[in-house]
Amino acid sequence: MLPNEAMLAGNEATHVRIQSSADIVAARQEGRALASRAGFSSSNLTVIATAISEIARNIVEYAKEGEVTIMLINDGPRKGVEVIATDRGPGIPDIATVMRDGYSTGRGMGIGLPGARRLMDEFEISSEVGKGTTVRMRKWG
Amino acid sequence: MAVPILKQSHYLIASIQSVLSDKDLIDLRDDLAELVGEHRARGVIIDVTALDVLDSFATRTLRAIAYTTKLRGAETVIVGIQPDVALAMVQLGLTLQDVPTALDLEEGLTFLNQRLEGSHAAE
Numbered sequence: 001m002l003p004n005e006a007m008l009a010g011n012e013a014t015h016v017r018i019q020s021s022a023d024i025v026a027a028r029q030e031g032r033a034l035a036s037r038a039g040f041s042s043s044n045l046t047v048i049a050t051a052i053s054e055i056a057r058n059i060v061e062y063a064k065e066g067e068v069t070i071m072l073i074n075d076g077p078r079k080g081v082e083v084i085a086t087d088r089g090p091g092i093p094d095i096a097t098v099m100r101d102g103y104s105t106g107r108g109m110g111i112g113l114p115g116a117r118r119l120m121d122e123f124e125i126s127s128e129v130g131k132g133t134t135v136r137m138r139k140w141g
Numbered sequence: 142m143a144v145p146i147l148k149q150s151h152y153l154i155a156s157i158q159s160v161l162s163d164k165d166l167i168d169l170r171d172d173l174a175e176l177v178g179e180h181r182a183r184g185v186i187i188d189v190t191a192l193d194v195l196d197s198f199a200t201r202t203l204r205a206i207a208y209t210t211k212l213r214g215a216e217t218v219i220v221g222i223q224p225d226v227a228l229a230m231v232q233l234g235l236t237l238q239d240v241p242t243a244l245d246l247e248e249g250l251t252f253l254n255q256r257l258e259g260s261h262a263a264e
Contacts, residue, residue: 021163046225
């Protein structure tokens, strides 16, 4: 690969404002479209779209609004996709608890965040009560 | 986008044509609960072949549809879950629990025919 192509790949990103359940669909479609350019298999594209759906729904459910950013990344020859979901919602007091399967304070099954972590290769969550939550996750091709 | 629902003998067939928002799925659940009574349907087939993602909300709503129609006297079978979708659902930790599934529309009809024959035999 040419060096400038690698740089371009690293810079390609898409932002989706999340305010309603329709935006969840938009985020996963944008994510799938962008990730398809990184050469992911079709099953991994579905995995990425599903993980985006879960974290975007978490925004709608708990923070009402936020943003999902999807970008192509590379680590040497390795290509991947990074997804960052941010909101200025109520924040999560106890992250260990929400990352446990089946824990939910909303309408959900409590599968969203731990499920997204299982789908992706890397997963980080940071949150401050009263300030908001950021989820950063990556999948490598 | 609303899901078209067709009636074929004593079955209702909901054929999902495109990507669905959460609201579309909730509408489908509510519509089917009504239509089972209106058409005196004994079975419901939900064809999800066109869906490229089944996340936790969609899975939960499909289960809710199956339980709701069951309370109204109709058996629901989900057909057409794509291979990639099935793989992602398993990784995410989702199941449809005891909701019956079949490969495609044809298998779904066969399933319901057998199921209803069985219930006649038991009557």
